[in-house]
Amino acid sequence: MLTAKGLATRGRIVAAAADEIRERGIGVVTLDDVGRRSKTGKSQLFHYFPDGKEQLLLAVAEREAERVIEDQEPQLTELKSWAAWDEWRDVLVAKYRRQGVNCPLGVLITEIGRHTPAAQAVTAKLLTQWQHRVQTGIEDMQASGDIRADVDPAHAAAALMAAIQGGVAILMSSGSSEHLEHALDLCLDYLRIRPS
Amino acid sequence: MLTAKGLATRGRIVAAAADEIRERGIGVVTLDDVGRRSKTGKSQLFHYFPDGKEQLLLAVAEREAERVIEDQEPQLTELKSWAAWDEWRDVLVAKYRRQGVNCPLGVLITEIGRHTPAAQAVTAKLLTQWQHRVQTGIEDMQASGDIRADVDPAHAAAALMAAIQGGVAILMSSGSSEHLEHALDLCLDYLRIRPS
Structure with a gap:
């Protein structure tokens, strides 16, 4: 169990690693870079992540998965009117248009290994939480x-x-949000329809 | 321009390469393996694919993309009744359940480089043809x-x-066709609905 102070330090390390990877790319970021940015010494880094870079990357992936949900709030937990659904739809489209071909979670999952149990646990948890909301x-x-x-x-x-x-996968390959928008609109239209 | 015989030889090389990659994995297949399987000498291989392995992989990707469409025929071009739509839906689900986590086109696109113009042209063409049908x-x-x-x-x-x-992406990560099925069903229900 980490103390409150320990949790804060761990969170600072993960946030620094996430920012470094977002800004400079996963291929070039080292533990030294993360230590420098988070103002954490090597021994402290290894105290929180004894297994090293791999363990840190997994923690960053978990953090990026949380951000996928956070980026949709407060709309996602307040889908109580059609206006709210439409707003959520627009927030989603804007988020992924802004993101373009660079998916911060995707690069981490690829690096960790898409088919490893650890990576699959991160994506499965995200899917479950998102879908549940x-x-x-x-x-x-x-x-x-x-x-x-x-x-x-x-x-x-x-x-x-x-x-x-x-829709996001096609956007990341084509650069266009067209499929994402039509897919969301069809689903929302389906929910709205009053059959005879 | 290739002669009919030339086209046949080229097709045999591509088919052999596709089979080798499907059976043994893209990481281990060499041009020698493809030559052996297609009964083609090295000089002939380089006659049809002067740029070597990279050019051959692109041709195999184009072939695998065609197979994605072919696997849905004859249903996909005969969507003229609800029975036909339901049959197509079942064919699709069965195809991707059988395929599981191994996407023959996906491994080629990853190898060629998901963000290269050549790979994007293959996936864009497939998407256009499929969507048009x-x-x-x-x-x-x-x-x-x-x-x-x-x-x-x-x-x-x-x-x-x-x-x-x-739906297929989630199936490849979770092993379950649940999302693919619910997504297809919602879209088909949407098309079927008679609003009041």
Whole structure:
């Protein structure tokens, strides 16, 4: 167990590593760079990350995954009206347009090894948390009568996750947010529709 | 311009390379392996691929991209009834479940370099062809009155591409086809719905 001070130091190291990697690229950042930026000595670095760079990269990946959610707040946890859903949709599109081809989490997952259990745990946790918030939004809208009762909230939330994931992947390859926008719009239209 | 015989030889080399890579992995396959399997001498290999392995890998990527479409035929070009759409949906899910975490096109694109113009041209062409076939299917269903007229065929086809791409990406990371299935089902439900 880390003390509050220990947690703060660890957080400072992770934040410094995340910033270094975002600014200079994962290929060139060393533990010395991270130590310099976080004003932490080598022995302190190894106190918090005894397994070295690999362990630090995993902590940075976990932090970047949290930021994916944070970047969508407060909208993501307040999906209680159509105006809120539309705002969330616009926040998402703007976030990924700004990000372009550089996905801070993606480079870390690639570096750690996409198929390693550690990397998969990070992406699985992010997916679960994200999807759960969307599902809660759908449930809230059903409770207020804004979404029809026959929509399965878990299935629709899973579909939205796939749509976002695919839209972002295409944006990262094509440079255009077109697919992401059409995918989000189709899902939101689906939730809005009142069948006869 | 290649003669018919030249085209056949080139095709045999590409097919041999594709099979070698699928079976043994891109990291270990050499030009000698491809020559042996296709019964082609080194001088012939370099006649068709003067720039060597890199040029051959690009040709294999183009071939694998064609196979992505072929794997969905004849369903993909015959989306003229709801039964046909459901069949296509099942063919897609079965294909990607079978494929699991091993995407033959993906490993080539990664090897060539995801952000190189050559790799992006291959994936862009695949996306365009695939999306165009889906769009034609939606237009056919609108012509027969099976899909409501206010659906934009191009936008809905783009959304389907994002949904598939994202569903497959999650399948490759999680091992489950759940997201792919829910995403396809939501899009098909959306196309089917008759608003009041």
